[in-house]
């Protein structure tokens with residue numbers, strides 16, 4: 102096997118295939134499928150993934166692999182197969198499928214260097230350049246730029262003395278720490294202690310420590326524990342009594358934190374009924390998808406924990422996905438509390454280095470459970486016994502860039518490979534999942550009551566139009582305001598919930614209605630108070646807030662709507678005694694701040710927690726007795742067929758935050774459309790009726806779960822080009838699908854322009870189209886190969902965002 106097929110790190114249509122390389126003699130038997138290698142590609146050296154080894158190639162003149170980047174494969178056989186599946190099902194480039202499975206730290210970084218050309222020596226260079234090349238005959242390009250050497254370097258490279266190369270570099274280094282251990286036996290140690298001169302008492306102390314703890318120890322820890330110094334340790338090393346060595350340590354994001362160990366609860370009767378089929382599937386190594394449908398607080402997580410227990414006892418591993426925003430310390434505590442060090446945690450709050458370390462714990466089989474956000478579905482376990490997806494309805498399980506995968510689909514695919522169950526949990530299952538459960542494709546397990554039969558909180562809907570009619574212009578209804586005051590007096594806590602940051606903070610002229618839009622993107626700019634600035638969330642365009650309306654010159658141009666900052670200000674005026682914690686993207690940007698704010702709230706350092714949807718999940722504090730939703734409508738009016746479903750899910754979720762313990766809870770939902778069924782039914786916690794209503798609408802409009810969708814988005818700087826290309830594509834699709842399919846378009850995208858590129862789309866609704874993948878691939882082949890036209894075509898199979 103002297104030849105390796107390699108997928109190179111160049112994401113274009115032309116390079117989206119394996120290239121053959123010769124394996125140099127010294128790497129025979131070392132290089133294996135799933136390893137990263139450095140290969141020459143054109144004039145550069147780049148990273149690639151070995152997909153297979155073979156004895157022969159159809160190509161004659163093969164170039165040689167330069168070197169392997171790994172000592173063991175980073176992708177095992179199952180993941181390599183999964184990459185094929187991912188490529189086929191999401192129509193992505195193979196290289197993206199590999200990269201998405203690995204921590205960002207393993208993505209190659211290329212450093213541009215200037216190097217002495219082959220056969221040249223430093224002395225060949227002009228004198229003023231010589232000193233720069235003493236280091237391995239190479240100079241960093243960035244350095245060269247900084248020192249203003251570029252033109253000089255160019256002259257020399259034109260003469261053939263120097264050349265520019267790209268060096269592939271790992272992004273992270275493994276973290277090394279210094280350790281010491283005794284070089285002598287325990288008996289000899291006792292002898293040595295007495296040989297140490299009395300005046301070197303400090304050295305004696307250190308040796309005595311080792312006679313009690315005859316083990317290796319990190320130097321810094323030794324110094325702290327024995328209250329000694331580095332020089333003392335050093336003298337003992339010099340006397341050859343101790344030896345010093347470096348050892349890799351993991352960056353543990355949860356270092357210094359203790360997790361109280363918990364024991365499994367005896368399950369309630371309904372929990373027992375629900376868990377039994379899961380345990381059976383684990384026992385029999387059977388693949389099956391379960392939908393665990395139960396309100397918040399009904400004991401789902403306990404079922405996850407006990408199922409995992411069973412899996413671990415069988416010597417297998419578990420993957421648990423929770424939405425990014427639900428990956429709160431509380432959630433992590435529950436898993437670490439039960440399984441301790443057997444748990445790795447992966448979420449976006451970790452640094453690249455920390456993520457890499459957690460990933461390696463998985464790869465080295467040092468842990469049995471991974472709890473993480475979407476991408477944790479690719480955890481490199483090799484003996485998976487269960488995959489759990491909590492809050493399965495969450496849209497964050499779908500990745501919105503290549504590869505556009507849904508974690509649920511990947512979970513089912515992997516679970517089939519391992520013959521193990523998948524458990525999807527939710528209080529408000531996605532319509533797709535619930536419909537599958539109804540059709541017995543998924544096995545439905547229900548938990549209908551909260552633990553200890555606590556009542557769900559009572560929900561009041563307030564019609565904000567009515568408030569306005571009666572002269573209340575504030576963003577708080579009278580009822581909500583009274584209750585907030587009441588809770589402050591009772592020393593109980595409230596949560597105020599607002600949709601997405603800045604969603605409604607736009608600048609509008611009150612005289613003529615002019616709204617400031619992004620000049621590149623056709624969407625309104627978002628107002629940011631901190632810098633008195635307007636920002637576009639799509640392209641980053643920024644501008645100052647005008648003092649006068651550019652349309653009518655009126656001075657009454659103001660920001661409008663309610664961002665979290667605005668609510669905070671308003672609270673400050675109306676309830677000056679209230680202590681408020683604001684949680685949004687702005688206040689939680691820094692590492693650990695999310696956790697700190699929550700801890701403060703839990704410790705009673707504030708009366709009101711105000712935030713965006715990031716606070717809707719996972720909060721479980723006994724003292725919260727009031728939840729207020731300031732405006733339930735914001736999401737209802739998005740151009741998205743799932744708008745009602747999302748509104749229902751969100752309102753139900755938020756309501757679940759109140760009264761989870763002894764104290765009863767109350768929920769206030771403020772809205773301008775109280776009659777809308779998703780608002781109305783959420784207030785009654787009536788998922789079943791909501792499901793029925795929504796299914797009728799989906800059926801009537803040919804939407805999922807009755808139909809599948811695929812979305813083709815085309816963009817270009819010229820409007821005419823986009824329209825005519827979309828027209829061609831839509832016609833091509835039409836002539837290649839059955840009559841049952843519906844092809845919509847060309848139509849302008851809901852956001853018709855981003856970054857000066859016009860966007861058009863074609864939406865395909867279909868039930869069974871076995872040839873559709875082939876058709877879509879043809880389209881991509883056609884357009885992605887032709888990069889000169891400037892046309893961009895992207896395809897989202899089962900899109901979650903239709904913009």
Ligand code: ADP
Nearest residue numbers: 366367368369396397398399400401402403552
């Ligand atoms: P969910 O995941 O459905 O929101 P949890 O599993 O978090 O529900 O359960 C809600 C609360 O009830 C938690 O505080 C949990 O510790 C507790 N709990 C769960 N199962 C039991 C049980 N069998 N006995 C006692 N307490 C339980």
Ligand code: ZN
Nearest residue numbers: 610613650653
């Ligand atoms: Zn105006």
Ligand code: ZN
Nearest residue numbers: 619622637640
């Ligand atoms: Zn913009």
